[in-house]
Amino acid sequence: MARKFLYLIAILIVLAIAGAFALAIWGKELQKMAFVPGGEFVEQERLADNAYQSTDMWISRPGIGIDDPARWQPATRGEAREVPVVDEGNPEFAVFFVHPTSFIERTSWNAALDDAQSGRIAEVYVRGMASPFNQASEIWAPKYRQATFGAFLTDTPDAEAAIDTAYEDVAQAFAFFIDSIAADTPIVLVGHSQGALHLMSLLQQEIAGTALEDRIAAAYLVGWPISVAHDLPALGLPACATAGQANCIASWSSYAEPADPSALIETYSESRGLDGTLRGDSSIVCTNPISGTANGTAPASANLGTLVPDTDLTDGELVPQYVPARCDERGLLLIGAPPEMGAAVLPGNNYHVYDIPLFWRNLQRDVAQRVESWTNRPR
DSSP states (O other): OOHHHHHHHHHHHHHHHHSOOOGGGOOHHHHHHHHSOSSOOOOOOOOOTTGGGSGGGEEEOTTOGGGOGGGOOOEETTSOOOOOOOOTTSOOOEEEEEOOOOOOOSSOSBOOTTOHHHHHHHHHHHHHHTGGGTTSSEEEEEOOOOBOGGGGGOOSHHHHHHHHHHHHHHHHHHHHHHHHSOTTOOEEEEEETHHHHHHHHHIIIIITTSGGGGGEEEEEEESSOOBTTTTHHHHSSOBOOSTTOOSEEEOOOEEOSSOOOHHHHHHHHHSBOTTSSBOTTOOBOOBOTTTOOBTOEEOGGGOOOEEEEOTTSSOEEEETTOOOEEEOTTSOEEOSSOOOOOTTOBTTTBOGGGTTGGGHHHHHHHHHHHHHHHHHSOO
């Protein structure tokens, strides 16, 4: 249903990880030869019912301690590093975070849970993308048998099975997460790219129309174009329209200017939404992460802190007033002249990999406001 978009995003993820693939000179067939697994999909056994009881099945969860990557707190440029603690002035909430693709091998259709390389990259993603939500009372980020990059290059049943396997793990982890948190704790969903895809499936299949729907304080489905007409109705929640609005979905895809999003727009238009029909030229959900509003414009002076990573992505610092943000008529988020963020900027001035770090500090404020609104709303 979202195959063509999956294809594009998978290419972008590989570009970000390796930093050396020239999209302009690689044909689709060459990419398939290089990345699509040569063997048939091997049916994966469902994880044991109690699998996610083990801390080894989580990149982040309560009890991991100071080594929890989601609890990392970057320093602000020119200031000492802050200590990552929960702000007692904020209402309590629990975050369920699903990381993007970190497995690119063609040796199997799904990553093994103990694959060292993809695991290391996944921890980097959690460190940079889940940490803006570190004021949460609980952050949970599961390991899962993610579909390999090559699964997004083909429409074969093997590829479909790989993606379904990844989703089944995420759904099982979410069920354990729900059983582990207090029944009155508001929930924040966060996912990027493949992670956002699985959270869309989770909202559609497990949450929409159930009692859980009311407990979602906010869902950040980032780096994935969501159609207002063809996707949102199936997700159960509206797009976030105003700052501090609760029980809504925030989404954006970041480009510097001059932007060339032609590849994304083409694949989006030719893909099918959750209602089974072509997305075409339908409007894309665009939340401005600086202002927290739909289709808004915000100057760089309102950006409280961009997480600018170091060269190996193991550290970084917050730089205030680094980039502006405005939603254009297509539903893409434009961030002005290309900022220096490292080697993972993609063709067309696509800042996909940096969708969350670009607005690190504003997102920390944004989620606190939405959770507070959820907590204080009339019952």
